[in-house]
Amino acid sequence: MATIGQIATRPLRAERHGERSFASIAFLVALWLALAFAVLCLVTLLVTSFVDGVQRLDSNLFTQYSSQVRPETGGARAAIWGTLWVIGLTAVLAIPLGIAAAVYLEEFADPTRWYNRLVEVNLQNLAAVPAIVYGMLTAGLALTIGLRRGVVLAGGIALALLILPVIIITTREALRAVPAEIRQGSLALGATRLKTVWKQSLPSAVPGVATGTILALSRALGEAAPLLLLGAVVFVRFDPDGLMSGFTTMPVQIFNWAGQPQVEFRELAAAAIIVLLGMLLLMNAVAIVIRNRYQRRW
């Protein structure tokens, strides 16, 4: 065993243990390459979709229905309208329910009770259940209550159930970030707990809730798997006009086109991908603006 004196007098071997040793630099380069790979994949994905689809990014894409026989002039009109309907319904169903559940869990629930812990673990599990399982759940539900599967209502329910755990989790995080002093101040002034939540905690958490909700909706916007089980794949040639109307959405339409052998369909799929990514970018931009402009620092 070396004594302290021996260690102190031993010369430091900078070339082996310093920040500029070969191993250190190789390690850093490897880390860099890992990140570069991720960035490269993203860029390649965006560029190839754009190159494939840009010549089909015309007015037909927005005004025409999908056509089995004439893909070169077909469009995604039904899918665009279908997406708006389904995502609108998803928002209407999922946002109030998600916020209500989050408020209960964060503001009222006693976390030491077994049933609240059960809800907790259950939520974490639901957030990681494969999306396609939500489609099977909705198909089963529709069968039980006698609802036709391939309608806007069923699609909205499937996607709302899918994003509910995400909305609950992000809303809880936003509520948790509101300092306890705000609540205590309100309670000290004689407000009830419900009033404290309604007038203090929730308004303060709105930016966080809005950001999380928009990101959850953008997940629903890109999701196709659960809708496949509802039979939303047929060549839809009409705009949906109500909750009981048949529908298709952009991701389902893209899946359908991408699976066709003809090159015209591939181009159409790529053009629809550009539109879908544009929609997502818009939603994300809104989320970022809300986060940056209204986020409070306590």
Added chain:
Amino acid sequence: MVALAGASLLSVAVTVGIVLALLLPALSFFREVSLTEFLFGTRWTPRFTGQESYGVLPLITGTAWTTVIGLLVAIPFGLGAAVYLAEYAPWRVRKVLKPVLEVLAGVPSVVYGFFALTFVAPFVLNDLLGLDVGTFSVLSAGIVLGIMIIPTVASLSEDAMSAVPDSLRQGSLALGANKMRTTLRVVFPAAISGIAASIVLALSRAVGETMIVALAAGTQARMVGSPTEFGQTMTGFIAQTATGESTPGTLSYNTLFAVGLLLFVITFVINLISIRLVRKFREAY
């Protein structure tokens, strides 16, 4: 108040609903097909009239290949990115690169599927690497699946490493270790349960991912022996069969739910492991 509690109980109802929705048709399925044939049979031909066979192993090999390939891509690249962002990246670089990962996580999986089908398989694998793969292969689906879950691994692992207190790093540096040694011997072990949780969660996502494998892995179920072969996964089978005509109550409809139940059970076990790991890593500091 009661209404609020009701909303949170809905999440429990959803889980019960999932179990019931999968279990009831699956039970009808198992009245006609024995559990042994389902779990250990090596031929999956539910749509060949006259010689139907319901051995789920081909679908499991398909899922296993795409999942393993996906993790082989996602773990090294995801962890590398996480270590760089947590330990090395200057503030400015971090501010640019974290959103890039978020965008990568936000791209819909059907878009990744299109990417696998039209770019990775024909161009990267065939032309660039000279591999003998067709339009469909578990390799192209697995690679793109891996790319999709890089952000899952990266962002959770980064959180775990960022949560390691600075005093540990300073202690290590003060003892003369360089940054790489500190990262590998101090920060990494301290964050290991969070990192493990990120990998387990990535595993769950890889098993359950549908659109990429439905587009790129193939549409025919068979025992997959090598990565360049095509094959079908559990989710791929569900997606493909669901898009065809299937009437509730028939055996082909029930088959979907039997496979769905198996998928749910597998991901459920994986998720419980991940939840346990996350709790451990929260408790650590």
